[in-house]
Amino acid sequence: MHISDPREVEEVLSFFRTHLGRELDIAVSIFEGITQYERMKVQEVDAAPPRVLLLAPKSQRQIAIDPHQFSFATVSPDHTRLEVGRLLGSNLTMRLTARELA
Numbered sequence: 001m002h003i004s005d006p007r008e009v010e011e012v013l014s015f016f017r018t019h020l021g022r023e024l025d026i027a028v029s030i031f032e033g034i035t036q037y038e039r040m041k042v043q044e045v046d047a048a049p050p051r052v053l054l055l056a057p058k059s060q061r062q063i064a065i066d067p068h069q070f071s072f073a074t075v076s077p078d079h080t081r082l083e084v085g086r087l088l089g090s091n092l093t094m095r096l097t098a099r100e101l102a
Helices: 006-018
Strands: 023-031 034-047 050-055 062-065 072-075 081-089 092-100
Touching (some): 006 034, 006 081
Antiparallel strands (some): 023 092, 034 050, 081 092
16 A cells, blocks of 8 residues: 555655755664654755655664555645654554754
């Protein structure tokens, strides 16, 4: 199951465009009970094909996000928080949450 609504994909891209060049708190979780946290900078946001590139300045770790590969996306009305997730089956959901720095 993938995001097929172009508006939902554009909302994800718009969130990251708003934060281009800025750092966000990123949390990645595959199941309840284990979550990895890292501060990452929004490096690139491309529309065709849709892609977001995040870079952790200290570790040089990168995450490339293709919004089409997720099952759902939620952006807060004030554009300070985003959550995307993918249903992996057997009650497993991979979630990526991005938040503005407090």
